[in-house]
Amino acid sequence: DGGITQSPKYLFRKEGQNVTLSCEQNLNHDAMYWYRQDPGQGLRLIYYSQIVNDFQKGDIAEGYSVSREKKESFPLTVTSAQKNPTAFYLCASSRDRGYGTEAFFGQGTRLTVV
């Protein structure tokens, strides 16, 4: 089945530690995105990538880093510089930047800092 897989579903991290969230898609989509959801805040864009080896900062990129070495994969690292990392993280992909392209989402990763 084609889709987007995020892992793990739940993740606990100690303060001061970096942690990497995985996102893999087998939809052959060019573009991939990371969003963060907080209660009452909707979905806020962290980073996006339109093509392999290229990515752009979103609205709340501080404290995060990404890489796009393969078309299928877009891992997100939450660094110790992120002041409030506890949130629900969503990865998405879309066919391309073309007009009228909807994004498809993974099931999300719940990150909790303990």
Added chain:
Amino acid sequence: DQQVKQNSPSLSVQEGRISILNCDYTNSMFDYFLWYKKYPAEGPTFLISISSIKDKNEDGRFTVFLNKSAKHLSLHIVPSQPGDSAVYFCAASPNRGGTALIFGKGTTLSVSS
């Protein structure tokens, strides 16, 4: 400043009645709009979309209306069913061939039987 606004955090409707969810946007460069449905602890799923060249798009029980002059769109669900209870996000795409979707904060719909 929010570019996509969903001013009603919640909406309660009885089964069989119409649900109307509203969304306003400020950026006149937006030309493609989408609605997503989300259950707790799951990713959003695409529901319906509309381009700026149309003012209405219909898919089964779901209809989206776009009023470009008012920078307003709405999602109508008729008839509403208990399974429609979820958070609904409005999203907009800036520019033709644009970048990532910009989302509103969502409206929680509760449909009671």
